[in-house]
Amino acid sequence: MSLDFTASVRRAQAGDAAAFAELYSLVYKDLYRIALLNLNNQHDASDVVSDTVLEAYSSIGKLKDEKAFKAWITKILTVKIKNKRKEYSQINNFREELDDLESSDKDVGSTEINVDGLNVMDGFRQLNSEERMVLSLSIVSGYKSEEIAKMFGTNANTVRSKVARAKSKLKQLIT
Structure with a gap:
């Protein structure tokens, strides 16, 4: 992903809203794709x-490396996604507690995963959040291992290993 955002970022940092709108138009589709793949909900x-x-x-002035705009905004997105998942988890825990109170009988059959007819998206949804994130950044958005490593404060070899393991797991889930 080698678009040069430098000029637009500098103008946006100087208060040019049109420059930020231009930056937004360049990254929106990738941001939305990553969010949708990780949250499975359009809203x-x-x-x-x-x-x-x-x-x-509101914080574009804090961006030090103008060329890293896309990685920077994607990092902000990943934090927002993690926070939304925590929210999901809290809601699900609350629902489970309510279900436990309403009925002590659990239908074990309803929690089984139907392996027949499993498609790629079903498999993707079964990956853990970290696996979904590295695959969506790597495969869907085309980020290089080095760029993903910068976003998460790790090294590129670790990212490559995680991507390979996630691909392998996904392959097992859909075959």
């Missing part, structure tokens, strides 16, 4: 992208 994906853009707009 929530739109919400986290909107929150990401608002935060990026």
Whole structure:
């Protein structure tokens, strides 16, 4: 992903809203794709992208390396996605507690995973959040291992290993 955002970022940092709108138009589709793949809900994906853009707009002055704009805004998005997942987890825990109170009988059969007819998206949804994130950044958005490593503060070899393991796991899930 080698678009040069330097000029637009500098103008946006100087307060040019049109320059930020230009930057937004260049990254929106990738941000939305990553959010949708990780949250599996269009409304929530739109919400986290909107929150990401608002935060990026208000803190664009903090960006030190103009060329790293896309990685920077994607890092903001990944934090928003993690926060949304925590919210999901809290809601699900609350629902489970309510279900436990309503009925002590659990239908074990309803929690089984149907392996027949499993497609790629079903397999993708079964990956853990870290696996979904590295695959969506690597495969869907085309980020290089080095760029993903910068976003997560790790090294590129670790990212490559995680991508390979996630691909292998996904392959097992869909075959």
